[in-house]
Amino acid sequence: MPRSYRLHELSYSEFEELCGRICISWLGEGFTTFAPGRDGGRDGKFFGTANTFPSESEPLVGHVVAQAKHTSVDGRSCSDKEFERLLKDEHSKISKLIEEGLCDHYVVFTNRRLTGGTEKKFIAELERLGLTSAHIVGTERLKMALDTMRDLRESLPNRSDTLPFHFDDGEMAAVVKAFNNYVSDDPQSAFDSATDFEKIPIKKKNTLNGLSEDYYTQVIRVDSMPHFERLEAFLRNPRNQSFAERYYDSADELKQKIIVERARFDTFDHVLLFIIERVQKSNPALRGRRKLVSILTHYMYVNCDIGKKSEAEVDAAGKKAY
Numbered sequence: 001m002p003r004s005y006r007l008h009e010l011s012y013s014e015f016e017e018l019c020g021r022i023c024i025s026w027l028g029e030g031f032t033t034f035a036p037g038r039d040g041g042r043d044g045k046f047f048g049t050a051n052t053f054p055s056e057s058e059p060l061v062g063h064v065v066a067q068a069k070h071t072s073v074d075g076r077s078c079s080d081k082e083f084e085r086l087l088k089d090e091h092s093k094i095s096k097l098i099e100e101g102l103c104d105h106y107v108v109f110t111n112r113r114l115t116g117g118t119e120k121k122f123i124a125e126l127e128r129l130g131l132t133s134a135h136i137v138g139t140e141r142l143k144m145a146l147d148t149m150r151d152l153r154e155s156l157p158n159r160s161d162t163l164p165f166h167f168d169d170g171e172m173a174a175v176v177k178a179f180n181n182y183v184s185d186d187p188q189s190a191f192d193s194a195t196d197f198e199k200i201p202i203k204k205k206n207t208l209n210g211l212s213e214d215y216y217t218q219v220i221r222v223d224s225m226p227h228f229e230r231l232e233a234f235l236r237n238p239r240n241q242s243f244a245e246r247y248y249d250s251a252d253e254l255k256q257k258i259i260v261e262r263a264r265f266d267t268f269d270h271v272l273l274f275i276i277e278r279v280q281k282s283n284p285a286l287r288g289r290r291k292l293v294s295i296l297t298h299y300m301y302v303n304c305d306i307g308k309k310s311e312a313e314v315d316a317a318g319k320k321a322y
Helices: 012-026 081-099 116-127 139-148 150-154 169-184 202-209 213-236 238-264 268-282 290-302 311-321
Strands: 044-049 061-069 105-110 133-137
Touching (some): 012 044, 012 061, 012 105, 061 081, 116 133, 139 150, 169 213, 169 238, 202 213, 213 238, 238 268, 238 290
Parallel strands (some): 105 133
Antiparallel strands (some): 044 061
C-alpha cells in the first residue's frame, strides 16, 4: 500500500523547505531558496545544468524557477478551480521573469493530485508565455521522491506526530485577539438571553455529532452562549470584515478536517477540546484568554459552521446557494 506522508499536515514553510531539498537533489547544490516575503514569482531558483530533472539523459539547462503551491486540505486536485486561479495569478510574474532573462524553465510543486489531462492543459498555458519548458510536480511524484529519499522522509516534521490533525490556528488566534479588544472597549460583553441560538435544533445536532448533553448544558450553554450575541455583532460589523473572513476561512478548514478525522475522537466533546487547547497552546499571547477561545469554538459549533448538519439543513443550504 502506497505511503501517504500526510503532506497536507505540513505548514506552508515546511512544504517549501521539502520542495527545496528535493530541488537540490534533482537540480543541484546551486539551487537557492528565498526567505518568506514578496518572492516575485519565485520560491527558489537554479542556473546551470540539472542533475537528473526531468531525466538524466535530458536535464534542464539554463535558468530554472521553482514555485510551491501547498494546500492544507487532504485530497485536493490540480483540476480544482482554486489551483487554476493560483497558477494564472503567477502568469504576469513569470512573463516579467522571462523578459528579464531569469526564467527558462518553470517547475511547480504541489501536494494536489495531478491527472494527465490537467497537466497537459496547464503546461500548454505556461509555455505560451514564452517558457522553454514547464513542469508540474503533483503529490504522486512527491510521494515517489520520498519513497526513494530516506533522509528526506525521515526528517518530515509530522513523521512521529500524534496530533489527530493540523490546522491554521493563527487565524482563530487573530479573531480572538480582535474580539478581545472589541469587548474591552464595551463592558456590555455578555447577554442574559440565549434564546435566539436555541432556536437551532441543537438536540438533533448534538446527537448527530456525538456531543454529550453534559458538555452542551454545563459548558456551552452556561459559559459560552451568553456571549454569542456579542460575538455575532462583532463578526457582522463592517469594520471587522477582515476578521470575519478569517473566521470563515478557519471554520471551513476545521469543518473539512473534522469530517475526515472524526473517527479519531471518542466524542465531539473531545473534538472541541482539542481545537481549544491547540489554539491556546500554540499562541502564548492568548494566555488568560482561554474563555474567549472557547466562546469562538463553541459559536462555530452552535452556529453550524463546524460539525455535521441534518439532511434538512443540508438541503436548505443547497437551495439557498442557488
